[in-house]
Amino acid sequence: xxxxxxxxxxxxxxxxxxxxxxxxxxxxxxxxxxxxxxxxxxxxxxxxxxxxxxxxxxxxxxxxxxxxxxxxxxxxxxxxxxxxxxxxxxxxxxxxxxxxxxxxxxxxxxxxxxxxxxxxxxxxxxxxxxxxxxxxxxxxxxxxxxxxxxxxxxxxxxxxxxxxxxxxxxxxxxxxxxxxxxxxxxxxxxxxxxxxxxxxxxxxxxxxxxxxxxxxxxxxxxxxxxxxxxxxxxxxxxxxxxxxxxxxxxxxxxxxxxxxxxxxxxxxxxxxxxxxxxxxxxxxxxxxxxxxxxxxxxxxxxxxxxxxxxxxxxxxxxxxxxxxxxxxxxxxxxxxxxxxxxxxxxxxxxxxxxxxxxxxxxxxxx
Amino acid sequence: xxxxxxxxxxxxxxxxxxxxxxxxxxxxxxxxxxxxxxxxxxxxxxxxxxxxxxxxxxxxxxxxxxxxxxxxxxxxxxxxxxxxxxxxxxxxxxxxxxxxxxxxxxxxxxxxxxxxxxxxxxxxxxxxxxxxxxxxxxxxxxxxxxxxxxxxxxxxxxxxxxxxxxxxxxxxxxxxxxxxxxxxxxxxxxxxxxxxxxxxxxxxxxxxxxxxxxxxxxxxxxxxxxxxxxxxxxxxxxxxxxxxxxxxxxxxxxxxxxxxxxxxxxxxxxxxxxxxxxxxxxxxxxxxxxxxxxxxxxxxxxxxxxxxxxxxxxxxxxxxxxxxxxx
Numbered sequence: 001x002x003x004x005x006x007x008x009x010x011x012x013x014x015x016x017x018x019x020x021x022x023x024x025x026x027x028x029x030x031x032x033x034x035x036x037x038x039x040x041x042x043x044x045x046x047x048x049x050x051x052x053x054x055x056x057x058x059x060x061x062x063x064x065x066x067x068x069x070x071x072x073x074x075x076x077x078x079x080x081x082x083x084x085x086x087x088x089x090x091x092x093x094x095x096x097x098x099x100x101x102x103x104x105x106x107x108x109x110x111x112x113x114x115x116x117x118x119x120x121x122x123x124x125x126x127x128x129x130x131x132x133x134x135x136x137x138x139x140x141x142x143x144x145x146x147x148x149x150x151x152x153x154x155x156x157x158x159x160x161x162x163x164x165x166x167x168x169x170x171x172x173x174x175x176x177x178x179x180x181x182x183x184x185x186x187x188x189x190x191x192x193x194x195x196x197x198x199x200x201x202x203x204x205x206x207x208x209x210x211x212x213x214x215x216x217x218x219x220x221x222x223x224x225x226x227x228x229x230x231x232x233x234x235x236x237x238x239x240x241x242x243x244x245x246x247x248x249x250x251x252x253x254x255x256x257x258x259x260x261x262x263x264x265x266x267x268x269x270x271x272x273x274x275x276x277x278x279x280x281x282x283x284x285x286x287x288x289x290x291x292x293x294x295x296x297x298x299x300x301x302x303x304x305x306x307x308x309x310x311x312x313x314x315x316x317x318x319x320x321x322x323x324x325x326x327x328x329x330x331x332x333x334x335x336x337x338x339x340x341x342x343x344x345x346x347x348x349x350x351x352x353x354x355x356x357x358x359x360x361x362x363x364x365x366x
Numbered sequence: 367x368x369x370x371x372x373x374x375x376x377x378x379x380x381x382x383x384x385x386x387x388x389x390x391x392x393x394x395x396x397x398x399x400x401x402x403x404x405x406x407x408x409x410x411x412x413x414x415x416x417x418x419x420x421x422x423x424x425x426x427x428x429x430x431x432x433x434x435x436x437x438x439x440x441x442x443x444x445x446x447x448x449x450x451x452x453x454x455x456x457x458x459x460x461x462x463x464x465x466x467x468x469x470x471x472x473x474x475x476x477x478x479x480x481x482x483x484x485x486x487x488x489x490x491x492x493x494x495x496x497x498x499x500x501x502x503x504x505x506x507x508x509x510x511x512x513x514x515x516x517x518x519x520x521x522x523x524x525x526x527x528x529x530x531x532x533x534x535x536x537x538x539x540x541x542x543x544x545x546x547x548x549x550x551x552x553x554x555x556x557x558x559x560x561x562x563x564x565x566x567x568x569x570x571x572x573x574x575x576x577x578x579x580x581x582x583x584x585x586x587x588x589x590x591x592x593x594x595x596x597x598x599x600x601x602x603x604x605x606x607x608x609x610x611x612x613x614x615x616x617x618x619x620x621x622x623x624x625x626x627x628x629x630x631x632x633x634x635x636x637x638x639x640x641x642x643x644x645x646x647x648x649x650x651x652x653x654x655x656x657x658x659x660x661x662x663x664x665x666x667x668x669x670x671x672x673x674x675x676x677x678x679x680x681x682x683x684x685x686x687x688x689x690x691x692x693x
Contacts, residue, residue, distance in 0.1 A: 099439065101435075130472070131472070132470065132471045132472035132474065133472030133473070134472070135469055135470055135471070135472045136470040136471055136472060140470045140471055142471040142472075142474050142475075143474075144471065144474040144475050145474075149438065149439075149475070150467070150471050150474075152463070154458060154462050154463075157431070157458055157459070157462055157463055158463075159431070160427065160428045160429070160430070160431020160432050160434070160435065160459065161431050161432075161434050161435035161438070161459075161463060162435060163428070163431065163432045163435060164431060164432040164433060164434055164435015164436040164437070164438070164439065165435045165436070165438065165439045166435075167432050167435065167436045167439075167441075168435065168436040168438075168439035168440050168441045169439065171391070171417065171436070171441060172440060172441075178435075190427065191427050191428060191431065191458075194423075194425035194427055194428025194429075195428050195431065195432070197423060197425065197428070198422065198423060198425065198428055198429065198432060201423070202420075353473070354468060354469050354472055354473035355468065355469050355507060355508055356468070356508070356531075356532050357468065357476040357478070357531035357532050358530055358531045358532055361510075361560065361606075361607035362507070363504075363507075363606065363607065363608065364642070
């Protein structure tokens, strides 16, 4: 008689037993930089501005979530809360005309690259005054004039497009580099691997950055991909880095160094930034795949609180000044909500606008 | 008029546009050192170098996407697929990104890109190498689909496609690359996208056929003429936008219509044109519109089965006989 076969499991060995009471961290955070803002070449104004930018992203989304829960608008809403140091540190590190493209968790990126809170909130509401005229919604924020090429909704779909932005920069010899942000879930898409190969083959000036927030929707990193993400580019001979994304100085320091190198030698980089998503994948996510303790542990490392503490400890600013900034931001966000609510929806004619740059054509349109 | 092969006409269009505009480049499998899998791009590497004539790995999804990003960021890529059968791997970039990015970002960017290559079957190549994709892509808004039948159309339309500021799919055929035809020598020869051409005049029946199917329609019409039936052949040249007015006008004259389509029957160009004719020229019809398409079955390899599968002149003649009540 044949030996009894072990039951077939399709999950990595060792984590098939479920919760054992311990906090199962899906991402382990590397050490943050020890350098002060001065040592990093940032002025007092710069870091206070960083705080304001991060706080704006946070409050914008917290308020957006409230409005969503009140039923003010529909569609998907993927929140960036917890990851603000990544967008902010990057935007301060690269040039204003360097290109940024990202996936659908894009509100923070839009806000820090010039989508005003009003334009952003109006886009969530589907209003004509939104940054994408209400045609894109939450997943398709963009500000192309500021080289923010948008959020894209197909996981991995924007990765080769990021490579294409870099291709055009190299072709035009304009001294711009491209940065392409993707989630850890997108690491498993073939598009990434095709793009990494061609980027290295053709020396495209692009930084591919994985914002590893621990979860591919509801599947933890350890359960959806093998090995270490940042090592994934080794097979392509591409330079890589891994660093902490809960500390804005660490993101700034590393992205600045990498961006300078890419600008100089036009060779791509593959970067893993470890961060954490406080909220669910989208608003409909019951988050049964993680424990409350795990979430709380990461919230202790909150990037905004961390910067605030730093600013006060180092006497760059004081509590009063920061509170003033906080109320100014709050005011701005509330004004954005009023603006979104009062703004008109797009006119019916807008349905057929923006499809074509040239003479539009619509089959069988009477 | 110069007599050129289909591939030479395409090459001239690419060459002229690359010469005219520094932002135009071509990328794809085997386009550079190999001089093109079907020799369409022969000589272009020598003339323009590796900056503008770029060999890609076999990564259709990846290089199509790099093309889309480059188009957004100021360039005018021509992305060659060795066949549109392989472009299925790049469908996410064509359907989800190239044709939609402009709309979903509220018009903030343009995607002036041409995806081109052979379409449909090329003999006994089996099921995965034999599909006509023009009707499928025509289903999606945001892009033009061109499927010309003769070198002259190919040259003028490809130049238009490269200058177009939106996404254009330009479809050719392995079996037509060697086909010779007269091509206008007019300097900067441009044919506007979306205009059908009446390629044979006749009063008895209208036959609509594009791409490779035009040539079997022509054979059928020559046969039919011997029997005293004069067919009017309309080559739409562009599947999307589709010039239905020219077809309707012809049907109002002939009162009968056959649509020849190299796609499978469900929801293809033939189905769409048939619908529009019944709606817009119902009172003029002396017989139901008939179509000649592939059957709803994948391409077989075996020669007799393949011949049975592929539409031919006899199928068209039979359809004409049916609508003229001669059978």
